[in-house]
Amino acid sequence: MDIKEFVLEKALEAxxxxxxxxxxxxxxxxxxxxxxxxxxxxxxxxxxxxxSKDIEYARQKGLSSALIDRLTLTDKRIDEMATGLKEIxxxxxxxxxxxxxxxxxNGMTVGKMRxxxxxxxxxxxxxxxxxxxxxxxxxxxxxAVLLRGGxxxxxxxxxxxxxxxxxxxxxxxxxxAITFIDTPDREAIYExxxxxxxxxxVIPRGGEGLIRAVTENSxxxxxxxxxxxxxxxxxxxxxxxxxxxICINAKVQRPGTCNAMETMLVDEEIARExxxxxxxxxxxxxxxxxxxxxxxxxxxxxxxxxxxDYYNEYLDLVLNVRVVKDMDEAITHIDRYSSGHTETIVxxxxxxxxxxxxxxxxxxxxxxxxTRLHDGGQFGLGAEIGISTDKIHAxxxxxxxxxxxxxxxxxxxxQIRE
Amino acid sequence: MDIKEFVLEKALEAxxxxxxxxxxxxxxxxxxxxxxxxxxxxxxxxxxxxxSKDIEYARQKGLSSALIDRLTLTDKRIDEMATGLKEIxxxxxxxxxxxxxxxxxNGMTVGKMRxxxxxxxxxxxxxxxxxxxxxxxxxxxxxAVLLRGGxxxxxxxxxxxxxxxxxxxxxxxxxxAITFIDTPDREAIYExxxxxxxxxxVIPRGGEGLIRAVTENSxxxxxxxxxxxxxxxxxxxxxxxxxxxICINAKVQRPGTCNAMETMLVDEEIARExxxxxxxxxxxxxxxxxxxxxxxxxxxxxxxxxxxDYYNEYLDLVLNVRVVKDMDEAITHIDRYSSGHTETIVxxxxxxxxxxxxxxxxxxxxxxxxTRLHDGGQFGLGAEIGISTDKIHAxxxxxxxxxxxxxxxxxxxxQIRE
Numbered sequence: 001m002d003i004k005e006f007v008l009e010k011a012l013e014a015x016x017x018x019x020x021x022x023x024x025x026x027x028x029x030x031x032x033x034x035x036x037x038x039x040x041x042x043x044x045x046x047x048x049x050x051x052s053k054d055i056e057y058a059r060q061k062g063l064s065s066a067l068i069d070r071l072t073l074t075d076k077r078i079d080e081m082a083t084g085l086k087e088i089x090x091x092x093x094x095x096x097x098x099x100x101x102x103x104x105x106n107g108m109t110v111g112k113m114r115x116x117x118x119x120x121x122x123x124x125x126x127x128x129x130x131x132x133x134x135x136x137x138x139x140x141x142x143x144a145v146l147l148r149g150g151x152x153x154x155x156x157x158x159x160x161x162x163x164x165x166x167x168x169x170x171x172x173x174x175x176x177a178i179t180f181i182d183t184p185d186r187e188a189i190y191e192x193x194x195x196x197x198x199x200x201x202v203i204p205r206g207g208e209g210l211i212r213a214v215t216e217n218s219x220x221x222x223x224x225x226x227x228x229x230x231x232x233x234x235x236x237x238x239x240x241x242x243x244x245x246i247c248i249n250a251k252v253q254r255p256g257t258c259n260a261m262e263t264m265l266v267d268e269e270i271a272r273e274x275x276x277x278x279x280x281x282x283x284x285x286x287x288x289x290x291x292x293x294x295x296x297x298x299x300x301x302x303x304x305x306x307x308x309d310y311y312n313e314y315l316d317l318v319l320n321v322r323v324v325k326d327m328d329e330a331i332t333h334i335d336r337y338s339s340g341h342t343e344t345i346v347x348x349x350x351x352x353x354x355x356x357x358x359x360x361x362x363x364x365x366x367x368x369x370x371t372r373l374h375d376g377g378q379f380g381l382g383a384e385i386g387i388s389t390d391k392i393h394a395x396x397x398x399x400x401x402x403x404x405x406x407x408x409x410x411x412x413x414x415q416i417r418e
Numbered sequence: 419m420d421i422k423e424f425v426l427e428k429a430l431e432a433x434x435x436x437x438x439x440x441x442x443x444x445x446x447x448x449x450x451x452x453x454x455x456x457x458x459x460x461x462x463x464x465x466x467x468x469x470s471k472d473i474e475y476a477r478q479k480g481l482s483s484a485l486i487d488r489l490t491l492t493d494k495r496i497d498e499m500a501t502g503l504k505e506i507x508x509x510x511x512x513x514x515x516x517x518x519x520x521x522x523x524n525g526m527t528v529g530k531m532r533x534x535x536x537x538x539x540x541x542x543x544x545x546x547x548x549x550x551x552x553x554x555x556x557x558x559x560x561x562a563v564l565l566r567g568g569x570x571x572x573x574x575x576x577x578x579x580x581x582x583x584x585x586x587x588x589x590x591x592x593x594x595a596i597t598f599i600d601t602p603d604r605e606a607i608y609e610x611x612x613x614x615x616x617x618x619x620v621i622p623r624g625g626e627g628l629i630r631a632v633t634e635n636s637x638x639x640x641x642x643x644x645x646x647x648x649x650x651x652x653x654x655x656x657x658x659x660x661x662x663x664i665c666i667n668a669k670v671q672r673p674g675t676c677n678a679m680e681t682m683l684v685d686e687e688i689a690r691e692x693x694x695x696x697x698x699x700x701x702x703x704x705x706x707x708x709x710x711x712x713x714x715x716x717x718x719x720x721x722x723x724x725x726x727d728y729y730n731e732y733l734d735l736v737l738n739v740r741v742v743k744d745m746d747e748a749i750t751h752i753d754r755y756s757s758g759h760t761e762t763i764v765x766x767x768x769x770x771x772x773x774x775x776x777x778x779x780x781x782x783x784x785x786x787x788x789t790r791l792h793d794g795g796q797f798g799l800g801a802e803i804g805i806s807t808d809k810i811h812a813x814x815x816x817x818x819x820x821x822x823x824x825x826x827x828x829x830x831x832x833q834i835r836e
Binding site: 113115215242253 | 526528614633639660779784786792809811812813814823824827830831834
């Protein structure tokens, strides 16, 4: 069978699964999730065995140690997969929720009801745990999942999918609800994203290259973020101690993540006082500083920041620092260089806090909190399928609710249009 | 200047307009809308003069009378444009609404705030009133609009845009908020829909051909419906009188609209009793009936409905009629042939009403009401920018709320990630 037919068949299977899921009850979905968790734990040894084939192959191919690390299913990661499944079982079901309902003068009642989106394609790279995480979120929100994992993790993914499908089958869930495109052929991705009307949404997770390739070629809506170029603006009325803690946390707590700070903006009124100490601390923590000319006056060790640096997502212990005239200049900088992911103002000034919240056009805008807190778990969404910097459907952390849409429901008593 | 540069320049102007609109207050936006309404009325003669140029040109080109009708700005349509602007001024502002807010264990407060989407491209055909309608909805929701109307209406659109921009300028709104791509070159459409990152959303309004061309080529998210193949299912427990009224209304009240019924499904238990009378009435009202074999037993005048007829949006006094075994068969038919726009069940049976509401996967699902009522005005949204049969962001009638998205806002007191 050629790849085009193969992918189409899988997608049609997923579409049937999605139709069947419209009738699944919350209890049934939760039973599946708990069953999956138990089966994952029971299959620990088998999973590790299959995973070791992927690792062996990755080593032979000379793939990077970072990739091999992401690929590896340790006991801890297997436990986390099972825990994740149980946590999602415990979350409220978004499907069927009527978010609003109102009455019209003719007596007709109109409401908006949360419903599944349908078939969600997940395109991801090396981490096999995404297979379980994405499946469980999609399933709980009533969506069929069409999985296309990285070819380097194919044995691990295949083993996980087998377990998930067995659990679903045992609880009477249509097998199409969990569909795995089991081929190393990259062409499968391009076939999948052409299937407008069958696949309803695609969420790519991985490097910027993968995400751009998907977005550029997709005929199906895509939710994604390319990168996180996040900013902290230290206002003239910031509490300096709080600002220092937030900036250090936002940069060094886990610099390889999309919600880590890449550029610190400091109001010139406090720059002379604030910068030397905080930059010294950051340096001691291993952060390389790239500064504007004013920053370099206050901190000689800083390299010069170039225009293109401000667009950069370092994902590393490197930080741009820029002194700005005031909040307006900070917002202008953010408008220009931010990727629209997460921005924070540190200030005790009420007026500027409110203006920053309203005027900064990013997925999450914070006052006096570390950008690192923009995360489904930290926000209390329970779990996240990803983060969107798109401007429609969902911005920021996407949990179960963001895997649904709302349809209109109408309760009439024979109303017609006059 | 070449077309690519020209469109890019306009889009960048709109993007600046969108940034500036983030600071516009509700009062300011409402003043603009009322000012626009007054200026439209004041310019009645000028508008008719410009419009007559378009009509004259359309006649010379031999365009259809239906198109010339849509193109014509009568006194009534000018009044309606002004009334529409005033109505939108009177609607609540969706921007800034915090739809939910909750506290996290670390004391951080997280909320979701409605914010504008940014730059919205509107691609439309002959009706010049869309210029004012779309602009006012986008503006009220804080979005800059990038208008690309049909070349046959260019004089009318240019005159309307001039008035709208003057009103905006008088109230201190950035001119980029209302941007008009003033060229007859169709290439402008294709340039506009490539501008990912500048244009945030495209809404095409017009024939299926235009909409498909936009969707197939767009790198920007598109919200649209291709067509409305809407169904009424008359259940065995329907009130026959109510079912008759709803079916007649759904078909004949205005057959050329996307929410008119194209196929009537009738439970076989009541078909013998229900069909002859209702089909006779429909025939008397000028409706041509295409029926399945059972339908033709009960109503000899019916033509044979072919498989492909069930996919058809007639937009005319033609109706498919099919007898089904039960509701499940009706839902299976809808799953297969519906365009996902609007479906109605007529029934007094509670259980089936609830199942139909939940299991039918369309933008609006109704019980005991005419499909013709699926409309922004009828639903009480105030006005609509269009109807979406897409599965993300918005389904069904799109009003002001659907022209916004939600970002996360966080009020912290120094929280960092542990």
